[in-house]
Amino acid sequence: MSLSRKRKKELRKLQDQATTLWESQQVLLGQAGNVAREAGRQLGNYNREQVVPTVQHTYEKYAAPYxxxxxxxxxxxxxxxxxxxxxxxxxxxxxxxxxxNEKRKDLAAGRGFTSLDVGKYQKKAEKYGKKAARQLTVSNTPKKKSMGAGGVIAILLGVAAAAGVLYAAWQTLRADDELWVADDPLRAPDA
Structure with missing residues (x-):
């Protein structure tokens, strides 16, 4: 089947329009990627400059004393x-x-049952008790401060916000059959 000149000219014109549309979509996708990257960077800055200090201040003001x-x-x-x-x-x-143990040794040595020196064992009990108490005591020296609950909350909020931005970008850029031209980034479809 042969096409008339008029139809060939219309098809070429349509193909040129499709190529132009395809190129503009590629530029648009590049710009959308740049916007998404910048939004992520700005979100990180906002989180670091606004959210984290606010959460930390609120924690230190209200919860930390308790x-x-x-x-x-x-x-x-x-x-x-x-x-x-x-x-x-x-x-x-x-x-x-x-x-x-001492009585067991006395019995093994054949000395039998002898009386115990209670004072000796009271002194040992005090000595053992003091040693155990020293090992069980919790020191009152403060530890180095690490990230508290405020920092953890700020990180979670930042992650949630970043996920929201990524979801919005995905919804904007996802492939719809009616809107998408082709998968090949450099070649326009043949008419």
């Missing part, structure tokens, strides 16, 4: 009430263990 007071109270109760009791129990148990 958290610090709770930690101090917990350490005080632990160090003043629990550690001495645990140290005494551990010291008593270890001194009883020593007494049992």
């Amino acid at each position: 958290v610090d007071e709770g930690v101090k109270t917990s350490k005080k109760v632990y160090n003043d009430k629990i550690v001495p009791a645990a140290g005494a129990v551990i010291g008593s148990a270890l001194s009883v263990w020593d007494a049992a």
Whole structure:
């Protein structure tokens, strides 16, 4: 089937229009990529300059005093009430263990049952108890500050915002059969 000159001219014109459209789409996609990159960079700047300081300030103003007071109270109760009791129990148990070992050695040596030197084992119990209490005590020196809850919240907000920007860009640039011309980036479709 042969085409008339008029039809060939119209087809060439249509092909030129398709090529022009294709090239403009390629430019548009490049510009959209640049906009998305810049939006991500600006979002990071905004997060670093606005969100993180605000969240940190709010945490330090409202939550940090209560958290610090709770930690101090917990350490005080632990160090003043629990550690001495645990140290005494551990010291008593270890001194009883020593007494049992000494009696076992006496029986093995054939000396039989002799009386125990209670004062000696009380001193051992105190010594063991003090050693255990020292090892169980929580120090009151503050640790180096690391990222707190505010930093974690700011990171989560930043990630969520970046995901929103990426989703919006994907929705804008996704392939619709009616809107997309072809997959080949440099060649226009033949008419």
